[in-house]
Amino acid sequence: xxxxxxxxxxxxxxxxxxxxxxxxxxxxxxxxxxxxxxxxxxxxxxxxxxxxxxxxxxxxxxxxxxxxxxxxxxxxxxxxxxxxxxxxxxxxxxxxxxxxxxxxxxxxxxxxxxxxxxxxxxxxxxxxxxxxxxxxxxxxxxxxxxxxxxxxxxxxxxxxxxxxxxxxxxxxxxxxxxxxxxxxxxxxxxxxxxxxxxxxxxxxxxxxxxxxxxxxxxxxxxxxxxxxxxxxxxxxxxxxxxxxxxxxxxxxxxxxxxxxxxxxxxxxxxxxxxxxxxxxxxxxxxxxxxxxxxxxxx
Amino acid sequence: xxxxxxxxxxxxxxxxxxxxxxxxxxxxxxxxxxxxxxxxxxxxxxxxxxxxxxxxxxxxxxxxxxxxxxxxxxxxxxxxxxxxxxxxxxxxxxxxxxxxxxxxxxxxxxxxxxxxxxxxxxxxxxxxxxxxxxxxxxxxxxxxxxxxxxxxxxxxxxxxxxxxxxxxxxxxxxxxxxxxxxxxxxxxxxxxxxxxxxxxxxxxxxxxxxxxxxxxxxxxxxxxxxxxxxxxxxxxxxxxxxxxxxxxxxxxxxxxxxx
Numbered sequence: 405x406x407x408x409x410x411x412x413x414x415x416x417x418x419x420x421x422x423x424x425x426x427x428x429x430x431x432x433x434x435x436x437x438x439x440x441x442x443x444x445x446x447x448x449x450x451x452x453x454x455x456x457x458x459x460x461x462x463x464x465x466x467x468x469x470x471x472x473x474x475x476x477x478x479x480x481x482x483x484x485x486x487x488x489x490x491x492x493x494x495x496x497x498x499x500x501x502x503x504x505x506x507x508x509x510x511x512x513x514x515x516x517x518x519x520x521x522x523x524x525x526x527x528x529x530x531x532x533x534x535x536x537x538x539x540x541x542x543x544x545x546x547x548x549x550x551x552x553x554x555x556x557x558x559x560x561x562x563x564x565x566x567x568x569x570x571x572x573x574x575x576x577x578x579x580x581x582x583x584x585x586x587x588x589x590x591x592x593x594x595x596x597x598x599x600x601x602x603x604x605x606x607x608x609x610x611x612x613x614x615x616x617x618x619x620x621x622x623x624x625x626x627x628x629x630x631x632x633x634x635x636x637x638x639x640x641x642x643x644x645x646x647x648x649x650x651x652x653x654x655x656x657x658x659x660x661x662x663x664x665x666x667x668x669x670x671x672x673x674x675x676x677x678x679x680x681x682x683x684x685x686x687x688x689x690x691x692x693x694x695x696x697x698x699x700x701x702x
Numbered sequence: 703x704x705x706x707x708x709x710x711x712x713x714x715x716x717x718x719x720x721x722x723x724x725x726x727x728x729x730x731x732x733x734x735x736x737x738x739x740x741x742x743x744x745x746x747x748x749x750x751x752x753x754x755x756x757x758x759x760x761x762x763x764x765x766x767x768x769x770x771x772x773x774x775x776x777x778x779x780x781x782x783x784x785x786x787x788x789x790x791x792x793x794x795x796x797x798x799x800x801x802x803x804x805x806x807x808x809x810x811x812x813x814x815x816x817x818x819x820x821x822x823x824x825x826x827x828x829x830x831x832x833x834x835x836x837x838x839x840x841x842x843x844x845x846x847x848x849x850x851x852x853x854x855x856x857x858x859x860x861x862x863x864x865x866x867x868x869x870x871x872x873x874x875x876x877x878x879x880x881x882x883x884x885x886x887x888x889x890x891x892x893x894x895x896x897x898x899x900x901x902x903x904x905x906x907x908x909x910x911x912x913x914x915x916x917x918x919x920x921x922x923x924x925x926x927x928x929x930x931x932x933x934x935x936x937x938x939x940x941x942x943x944x945x946x947x948x949x950x951x952x953x954x955x956x957x958x959x960x961x
Contacts, residue, residue, distance in 0.1 A: 410871075414786060414789070414790045414792065414794070414795075416782075417783070417785050417786035418782075418783070418790075418794060418795070418798055420778075420779050420782055420783075421779045421780065421782060421783035421798070421801075421802065421842055421846070422783075422794075422797075422798050422801065424779055424838070424839065424842065425801040425802065425805070425839065425842065426801065428817065428820070428835060428839040429801065429804070429805055429816075429839055430801060431820065432816035432817050432819060432820040433808075433816050435816060435819045435820060436812070436815065436816050436819065439819050439823075450819070450822060488712065491708065491709035491712040491713055492709075492713040494709045494713075495709050495710055495712075495713040496713070510717060510720075511717075511720070513944075514720045514721065516940075516944055516947050517724060517936075517939070517940050517943065518900050518917065518920070518939055518943070519900060519902065520902055520920050520921055520924065521727070521920070521939060521940065522724070523924070524727070524920075524924050524932055524936065525723035525724055525726065525727040525936070526723050527924065528723075528726070528727060528933070529722075529723055529726060531929075535726055565719065565720070565723070568716070568719075568720065569720075572716075597706060618807070623809055625809060626808075626809020626811045626812060627809075628810075629902065629903060633924060633925075643809070643811045646815055647811070650815060650818065650907065659815055660819060663811075663812055663815045666809070666812060667812055670807075670808060670809060670812065674807060
């Protein structure tokens with residue numbers, strides 16, 4: 405940040421990261437679309453020439469079902485996460501300022517454990533010999549023969565578990581700035597508790613809600629490990645198919661065609677959000693959640 | 703105004719939901735039982751057996767090598783990027799910002815497969831080198847965002863004072879800005895280190911023979927291995943990350959109280 409802002413200084417500071425990200429992020433992302441139009445070669449690499457066959461193969465009757473499942477599972481996980489985050493964020497924002505930092509910390513701490521460890525912890529709990537399965541059988545809610553693992557509900561629950569803090573943090577950040585007098589004013593003017601909640605509080609934190617939706621929905625669309633570990637074939641998502649085409653069949657053009665589809669699905673909500681709201685909210689929350697520095701938001 | 707109890711009940715349930723699996727996992731790592739459905743007495747045997755798992759220690763070594771290298775490179779690139787973004791408001795910086803921002807929201811699967819395509823197309827041999835390139839690519843964005851947020855708190859008049867006292871812009875940056883920015887740079891580097899250590903999806907796509915990292919090893923243990931060993935290993939990891947983050951928090955508190 406020199407006081408005299410020289411062009412040479414700017415280029416010197418910009419070039420390293422700019423060139424790195426063009427070569428190792430922008431170009432590869434565009435390559436996904438190009439390779440989708442390439443034939444596969446006999447060594448599992450990328451062949452010469454161009455073909456539309458791979459893209460046309462996406463009409464395979466299996467894929468629409470998987471794309472549909474990816475969309476609805478991500479949507480359900482998003483609704484549940486945001487639904488749980490609103491009351492949680494409300495409680496956090498209404499707590500005494502001295503206790504808020506502790507509450508934020510409590511939400512962020514589970515994030516400091518490895519992603520794989522958290523998924524495995526759930527697998528162990530839902531395992532036929534695991535604690536939850538035994539408890540449910542004991543109180544007679546579940547037949548001993550029913551498996552809790554390898555079904556879409558198990559995948560959904562772990563997705564909610566994994567992404568819930570990503571919903572709570574932005575909603576809390578918005579609720580923290582909310583002026584509670586507005587709620588009291590609404591009730592003084594005769595609004596019921598529910599009415600003042602839906603017509604005053606929710607609109608007041610709408611920006612946080614929009615960020616939360618993005619923060620959960622987009623990573624859910626790209627889920628791969630969670631359905632892979634928790635779900636069977638009945639819970640496969642696009643991410644699983646991309647991995648199968650890459651590692652099992654070694655058909656990179658096919659994996660690329662699927663990835664191109666996923667890229668479009670991911671960028672669509674991003675573009676909508678860029679157009680409708682201010683930039684940056686999602687990335688900041690992401691960094692803060694990962695950094696574990698929720699206190700920064702106070 | 704009377705407040706509803708419902709939000710408090712939900713918030714409490716959310717906290718239980720967030721902690722239950724982790725607590726059970728840690729408890730089960732000391733459980734003599736193999737499946738952990740019931741308590742069969744305190745035991746350290748899973749930890750003792752962990753010591754014999756040579757692949758785990760080999761994978762840990764790979765993970766640390768990659769994480770240290772990725773942290774150094776991405777911290778340098780992320781810091782220069784933040785200085786450029788903060789210092790200039792040109793159209794180039796808007797493109798630069800978009801390139802830094804977008805990887806933060808793109809799912810790991812897409813970053814992994816696209817890098818694999820690049821490496822295959824260029825004929826690069828997959829291994830620790832490609833994992834390192836991939837890790838630096840996603841760490842740059844995080845470091846930049848952390849350093850950028852600290853730069854926005856920075857008092858620019860300090861630089862003007864340095865210039866008034868005869869420092870050229872390079873000296874002002876090296877002797878005034880960088881030392882004051884150090885805690886932010888360290889925080890960014892620490893974040894990069896933890897992200898690199900934790901990454902599974904991207905590493906899995908660009909790994910080759912012999913370049914198993916710890917998360918890749920844990921994944922194959924989850925798919926095929928023995929659950930109690932993973933409990934013990936996970937507990938060790940939890941202890942290490944919690945202490946690292948705790949130290950980082952203490953450092954940043956110190957810095958805050960100094961101001």
